[in-house]
Amino acid sequence: MSLAERQEAFLNAILDDAAPLPKGWGNSQAAGMAVYRGNYRHAVISALAETYERTALYLGEAGFRQASINQAIAHPPSGWTIDAAGEGFDGTCAKLFAKNPEVAELAWLEWSMLELATAPDTAPMSAQDFGAAAADFGDEEWGALRLTLQPRATARLVDHDLTALWQALGQEGAERPELQLPEPQTCLVWREGERPTFILVEADHAAAFAAMQSGATYTDMIGALIGEDAEPTPEVIQNAAMRAGAILGCWLQEGVVVGLT
Amino acid sequence: MSVIEPFGGFGLGLRRTHYDDFLSAPDGPRVPVDFVEVISENYMIDGGRQMRILEEVREQFPVIIHGVSMSIGSAGGLDTDYLTKLKRLEQRIDPLWVSDHLCWTRNSAHNSHDLLPMPLTEEALSAVCSNIDRAQNALGRAMLFENPSSYLTFPEDELSEWEFLAEMTRRTGCYLLLDVNNIYVSAANHGFSAMDYLKGLPLDRVRQIHLAGHDPATPERDIIIDTHDRAVADGVWDLYATAIAMLPQPVATMIERDDHIPPLPELLSELDCARGIADAALVPA
Ligand SMILES: [Fe+2]
Numbered sequence: 001m002s003l004a005e006r007q008e009a010f011l012n013a014i015l016d017d018a019a020p021l022p023k024g025w026g027n028s029q030a031a032g033m034a035v036y037r038g039n040y041r042h043a044v045i046s047a048l049a050e051t052y053e054r055t056a057l058y059l060g061e062a063g064f065r066q067a068s069i070n071q072a073i074a075h076p077p078s079g080w081t082i083d084a085a086g087e088g089f090d091g092t093c094a095k096l097f098a099k100n101p102e103v104a105e106l107a108w109l110e111w112s113m114l115e116l117a118t119a120p121d122t123a124p125m126s127a128q129d130f131g132a133a134a135a136d137f138g139d140e141e142w143g144a145l146r147l148t149l150q151p152r153a154t155a156r157l158v159d160h161d162l163t164a165l166w167q168a169l170g171q172e173g174a175e176r177p178e179l180q181l182p183e184p185q186t187c188l189v190w191r192e193g194e195r196p197t198f199i200l201v202e203a204d205h206a207a208a209f210a211a212m213q214s215g216a217t218y219t220d221m222i223g224a225l226i227g228e229d230a231e232p233t234p235e236v237i238q239n240a241a242m243r244a245g246a247i248l249g250c251w252l253q254e255g256v257v258v259g260l261t
Numbered sequence: 262m263s264v265i266e267p268f269g270g271f272g273l274g275l276r277r278t279h280y281d282d283f284l285s286a287p288d289g290p291r292v293p294v295d296f297v298e299v300i301s302e303n304y305m306i307d308g309g310r311q312m313r314i315l316e317e318v319r320e321q322f323p324v325i326i327h328g329v330s331m332s333i334g335s336a337g338g339l340d341t342d343y344l345t346k347l348k349r350l351e352q353r354i355d356p357l358w359v360s361d362h363l364c365w366t367r368n369s370a371h372n373s374h375d376l377l378p379m380p381l382t383e384e385a386l387s388a389v390c391s392n393i394d395r396a397q398n399a400l401g402r403a404m405l406f407e408n409p410s411s412y413l414t415f416p417e418d419e420l421s422e423w424e425f426l427a428e429m430t431r432r433t434g435c436y437l438l439l440d441v442n443n444i445y446v447s448a449a450n451h452g453f454s455a456m457d458y459l460k461g462l463p464l465d466r467v468r469q470i471h472l473a474g475h476d477p478a479t480p481e482r483d484i485i486i487d488t489h490d491r492a493v494a495d496g497v498w499d500l501y502a503t504a505i506a507m508l509p510q511p512v513a514t515m516i517e518r519d520d521h522i523p524p525l526p527e528l529l530s531e532l533d534c535a536r537g538i539a540d541a542a543l544v545p546a
Contacts, residue, residue: 003336003384006336006380006417007336011368011371014373014375014377015373024417028413031413031482032413032484035486036413043375077371077374085374117309118309120307121307121313194309194310194313
């Protein structure tokens with residue numbers, strides 16, 4: 001057997017308790033393998049517990065353990081950083097806790113915040129700086145405006161009050177808040193200095209954010225806010241333009257924009 | 262390959278729980294260590310608080326970057342992205358040296374995030390040496406490799422671990438990080454003599470020593486586990502004294518604690534213990 005084959009068999013035996021032990025192995029190797037299997041499970045579960053501190057609190061020990069084991073099977077870590085063991089954990093939670101979709105939203109939020117914690121350092125563009133840069137913009141320049149958003153900042157629609165949940169989980173013995181939102185909102189996640197943070201804002205931020213993050217122009221962003229409407233009335237366009245301005249103002253205020261082109 | 266000059270001193274691993282101790286009072290008393298060691302992978306990142314803290318610590322102390330995921334023993338070779346990020350960290354920090362373990366952690370598909378044992382064969386030796394050549398070339402400097410602790414040996418083994426390490430050092434020009442606890446643990450688990458191990462190594466290549474605690478064997482489990490979660494055991498201190506007396510040059514000694522991390526003063530007093538033992542070991546009999 002070549003070294004590559006031996007390593008393949010060894011790793012398979014670690015990942016899967018039912019995998020046969022390599023040929024020629026005796027009791028002493030089997031006893032050693034039991035230690036390596038235990039180490040692997042412990043490493044994955046403790047990495048997840050560190051990344052998903054609040055999700056773990058919300059689920060309680062048994063629920064989180066079950067989710068961790070599912071994650072270790074569904075997504076055995078492949079990257080060189082153990083933090084990556086938590087990638088896709090929101091998906092694991094979505095499947096496992098289908099009746100409690102807030103779990104997956106919370107897990108998504110914690111993952112997004114972990115990603116932001118080590119993102120490149122950037123300085124936010126202040127509303128004043130933006131104002132100065134855009135002072136001479138005509139309609140054409142406004143239309144062609146593109147934003148550079150903070151690296152790894154992210155936004156998505158959520159159905160649950162993650163702000164209330166986050167706070168409740170941060171205080172020992174706090175009551176579980178009412179989580180269902182009357183209507184979906186956008187959860188915007190970014191970094192304030194060195195500290196990852198988030199807010200819930202109007203639902204239409206999500207589409208605008210996705211557009212600008214993928215390099216769309218301001219005109220495209222207004223288009224994204226209009227949505228599917230094939231022949232929008234001037235009033236619809238006017239409203240979308242107003243919303244675009246308000247959304248941009250909010251992002252500048254929060255420090256999510258780092259530059260413009 | 263480049264030469265790594267000996268550096269004598271006593272240090273600790275930098276852990277998140279002790280960030281404030283290392284950063285507080287820039288004009289006040291400095292933490293009494295000669296260097297700190299950090300886990301490379303925790304800082305192979307783009308930015309943020311963790312990186313800023315490392316840069317601030319670096320202004321006060323020499324830093325060693327110690328990896329756990331290079332997987333120098335992988336039959337499939339090294340990960341290019343990993344080497345690029347490690348090189349970037351090396352350039353940012355200008356460390357005393359860069360180290361990793363004689364082990365493998367992954368194959369092409371999965372990562373165990375554990376330091377898995379190498380079969381001690383000629384084939385494994387040449388795979389390890391060509392990987393070390395690649396890593397040292399990528400970094401532009403010689404590295405240190407640490408002897409691992411292990412829980413099994415392979416029926417196909419052709420060399421002892423010390424023969425393997427000696428030959429690896431000779432072929433690649435790398436240096437050694439001697440983990441005295443790992444020698445103790447593996448000697449007990451596999452029934453070899455720690456003294457034979459030390460005598461068989463090119464001791465002039467040792468630049469650093471690790472000391473750590475382990476979980477002793479029990480009636481139910483006759484394997485000692487390398488846990489880094491408690492104080493250094495008496496038998497490990499004895500072996501440390503022996504090793505220090507045998508080494509022909511000064512080395513950097515440090516204590517590793519990765520779990521149940523106590524307040525910093527507790528680790529500093531354990532480090533004082535190491536200083537005392539090293540001083541005593543160097544007094545001519
Ligand atoms: Fe070590």
